[in-house]
Amino acid sequence: MKKIYILLVLLVALTMNISAADQAQQPVQPRQGATPQSNMPLAEQGDSAYAKGNYILAEKLYLEALKKDGSSAQLFYNIGNACYRQGNLGKAVLNYERSLKLDPTDQDTRDNLEFVQGKLTDKQIDNGSFMLSLKNQIVEWFTADTWAVIAVVLFAVFIGCMAVYLFSNVVITRKISFFGGSLIFIITLITVLISFAAANRTESNDYAIIMPPAAQLSTSPREARTQSEQAFLLHEGTKVLIVDSISSSAEGKWYEVKVGARDRAWIKASELQRI
DSSP states (O other): OHHHHHHHHHHHHHHHHHHHHHHHHSOOOOOTTOOOGGGSOHHHHHHHHHHTTOHHHHHHHHHHHHHHHOOOHHHHHHHHHHHHHTTOHHHHHHHHHHHHHHOTTOHHHHHHHHHHHTTSSSOOOOOSOHHHHHHHHHHTTSOHHHHHHHHHHHHHHHHHHHHHHHHOOOHHHHHHHHHHHHHHHHHHHHHHHHHHHHHHHHHOOOEEEEOSSEEEEESSSSOOOSGGGEEEEEETTOEEEEEEEEEETTTEEEEEEEETTTEEEEEEGGGEEEO
């Protein structure tokens, strides 16, 4: 019996040694989720480069991710950060603005934009219209999709109020549901209009950012030939509204832009990038 027991022990030990030898000959398998950097998504490679302080490479990888995967608020935000770290204030402002265009609710992006704007030569000029500023602030509370969802919910509440008004036998309940439903219907219409305005803001590209360190604007769509043709000077990162454009074989493409409430002038298209 002892011999059989010893034989079994030796057999088990031999089996374990063989198994250990086989495992030693096999390559170490990566842990689940550990992926070689070359196989990482481009955006994650950009994050890695940014964390290492290689901001030029990070921007390049984010831009490649943008081409491959499409635009997103997060990618534009990351590109803006990488550009700022390189001292490219104009490109930083451009990408923060593009990020907010897709997601106006992101407070981190808004804070970064305001921080960079504080370092610009030209301070952003108010358009002078209180109502327009108020409208823009309301539109930027939520994304267009969120405004649409709010409108649908409000309309459902309106339907509920009308149902109570039609089927209730209590006079006070009917009055409350009628006037309450009427008020909700008006708010629903306003919300629908805001939703369309938010969607239009996302798709519009009428605003642009000055890209060179300084750009001389002209009173006509050509290079200023005399001092009287020089309108004013704008600097990197300034936001302008494009109101008109013209192209010619001699002068190339020019944009008429509006700065603030009244100032208008012409600038070469190559000195702007649309948001």
